Amino acid sequence: MAQVLEFKLPDLGEGLTEAEIVRWLVEVGDVVAIDQPVVEVETAKAMVEVPCPYGGVVTARFGEEGTELPVGAPLLTVAVGAAEGSSGSAASPSSPSSPSSPSSPSSPSSASSSLSSPSPSPSPSSGSGTESSGGSGNVLVGYGTGAPAARRRRIRPDRLDRAVAEAPVSVAPVVAAPVAEVLVAEAPVHEGPVPVVSPLVRRLARQHDIDLRRLAGSGPDGLILRADVDRAIRTAEETAAATARVQAPVAAVVAAPNGVAAASDAERIPLRGVRGAVADKLSRSRTEIPDATCWVDADATELMAVRAAMNAATGPSAGPKVSVLALLARICTAALARFPELNATVDTAAREIVRLPGVHLGFAAQTERGLVVPVVRDAHTRNAESIGAEIARLTELARTGKLSPAQLTGGTFTLNNYGVFGVDGSTPIINHPEAAMLGVGRIMPKPWVHQGELAVRQVVQLSLTFDHRVCDGGTAGGFLRYVADCVEQPAVLLRTL
Structure with a gap:
């Protein structure tokens, strides 16, 4: 006999407390397999396909596309064993069934953004003969699985109504409620x-x-x-x-002449998803962190020449092309090794500065969904070539919206190349809870005194915004001066390679 089980929005990890429904991948009446993605949601970190831990027939969905739900709110209900409850007719080849919707999702193994982690906890499986008891091992926080994915089917409405009517409900009835409640x-x-x-x-x-x-x-x-x-x-x-x-409409009628309601020309855009997360983090940064900024102009002519020589190399030892951002990232890791005070965070509650052992380097990337900061893990253990390859990989994931929450968190220092927007300088806002951010302007020809003579050189402005609680201006100035020296004389880096 079928059981109706409720699937709630799971804990998506990384401290996320809500998500917005972007697209439903199943309809009421669809047969879903264990671990089949049923909805695509957008969190403050990334787009995620959420797999259902139950196999059976979808009996209800909660929330329209565009609705924001908190973790723990009902997503859908599934009648587990409903196919058997219909005397096996739903699984029989001769039974009429609706064709699969064009929006039918791919299996979880092909969904790069689906959530999975190993767990020994099993979950109820559908009575469908297409599922086995082997278990796929894909789980969400608080849910286990027990069978591999099967193709999507749809149960005829009359059989669905009969199966649901006969099914003992194992959860409390779900009552739709406003999100605020x-x-x-x-x-x-x-x-x-x-x-x-x-x-x-x-x-x-x-x-x-x-x-x-x-x-x-x-x-x-x-x-x-x-x-x-x-x-x-x-x-x-x-x-x-x-x-x-x-x-508002009542006020407009009262205020408008002759009692005619005046239309407002203002456009209201909700601060949610990535934009809302960025707004919250920037506001918190400016509220909690006493930041200060110092900057310096540097002659990047030699750095650009070294990069050109690297990328022009041929033969077996020649590797992939190295970007300017990768070279600057390697310079940052070398500078942080000399000035570890800036690779830190502040525990406000404990009133302690926490110096971090490794460098997880974030870099700002502009995407269609807004500004995101992917993180290169263990950047202090990588060379420029390795850092460049990881930046390229994460940038591509950012453009396609496939970055996972884990790839967007945990940074200890951020590199912000705003020069790509054609601007020379900026005073960056620190990426809370980090202690510093290095900003890089555009590299462009400018008049410069070189070896006692006026010459046209490739000049860049570097700016460092730092948390004044973790260090004083001397440390920040020393860090920035070392970065500028490496830009002007790349051979300085050889001492730390």
């Missing part, structure tokens, strides 16, 4: 001291008039975390925005 559950008023993870969270709640006594903490023993306060802030803002939208 799902985000923050109603919690009783705390009596006495409220358990909060840090003074920063208390200050954030105070700044936004959030009553901590009415929040249900998601941490251990009800501890209120920053994510709980952020969620409450978003809910309050959504409620205020909804109220404003309702009241």
Whole structure:
């Protein structure tokens, strides 16, 4: 007999608390296999295809495309064993069934952005004869699997209704609710001291008039975390925005002459997805980090000549082309080895500077979805050629929207080449929670005094924005001067290679 199981939006990792439904990959009535992607969602980090841990018939979907759901909200329900509940007719070759939709997704093994990790926990499998008990091993956080993917089928509506009607529901009935109601559950008023993870969270709640006594903490023993306060802030803002939208037409009628409602020419663009994540991170950076910027002009003529010589080399020892960004990245790792104070972060709650053992180098990349910062792992162990190859690989994934959340987090220092936009200088905002960012302007011919004479040289402006808590101006200036020296005299790098 069939069971109706509810599949909730899983924990996508990396601290993500919500996701926006971009595209449904299945319809109500479709037969899905274990681990088959059923929906494409956009998080603040990347586009992700979410596989379903159950095999059976889709009986309901929750949320239209464009809806933002929190982690733990219902995504869909699946009648597990519904094919057998229909006397095997759905699996029989002679049974009529609807053809597969053109939007039918590929198997999880071919979906580069699907989430998977090993787990011994099995999940219910469909009664379909196309599934085996071997298990694919693909799991989401909180869900296990027990069978490989099978092709998509659709059950006739009359058989679906009969199967669902006869199925014992193993979960509580799902009631559709507004997103704002799902985000923050109603919690009783705390009596006495409220358990909060840090003074920063208390200050954030105070700044936004959030009553901590009415929040249900998601941490251990009800501890209120920053994510709980952020969620409450978003809910309050959504409620205020909804109220404003309702009241706006009335206000327009009152304010307009002769009682005619005046149309507004303003366009409102929601801050969500990648754009919302960038806005939150930049705001937090400027709020928490006392940043300062220093800059210097450097003669990059010799660096450009060295790069040209590298790329012109032929023979068995000649490797792939090396980009300017790769050379600058290698210079950064050498500079951080000399000035480790800048490869750090600040633990605000503990009031400690945390110096990090390895360099995970982020680089800013502009995509159609907005600004993203892919991370080159263990950049301190790579040479310029290896760094360049990894930058090229991550850039291609960024352009196609296939970067995973793990590839966009964990950076310890960021390199920002804004010269590609044709500008000379900038004062970058630090990529929180890092301690510094190096900005690089365009390299262009300029008059320059070289060996005592005026000459036309390839000049670039370098700017370093740093967290003044981790070091003083002397350290920051020493770092930037070393970078400039390597740009002007690439042979300086030979001492550290």
